[in-house]
Every structure is written in structure tokens, then in C-alpha cells.
Amino acid sequence: MGSIILYTVLSLSALAAISAVVLHFVAQKFRVYEDPRIDEVE
Numbered sequence: 001m002g003s004i005i006l007y008t009v010l011s012l013s014a015l016a017a018i019s020a021v022v023l024h025f026v027a028q029k030f031r032v033y034e035d036p037r038i039d040e041v042e
């Protein structure tokens with residue numbers, strides 16, 4: 001019973017880590033740079 005919980009926690013932790021890495025790279029790819037001229041207008 002204890003080993004099932006351990007494997008479940010480890011697999012969910014690995015899935016979360018992989019998802020975080022993928023999300024990081026996707027966020028870098030679709031990053032939007034703000035135009036610095038916006039501050040001059042306001």
C-alpha cells in the first residue's frame with residue numbers, strides 16, 4: 001500500500017516537472033515585447 005502511494009507521488013511530481021519545463025519554453029516562444037514608445041505617449 002505504501003509503495004503505491006510513493007509511486008503515485010513520484011509520477012505526479014515528474015509529470016508536474018515536465019509540464020513546468022514545457023510551459024517555460026512555450027512562454028519563451030510566445031513572449032510579447034512591450035514597445036518602449038508606449039511610455040513616451042502616456
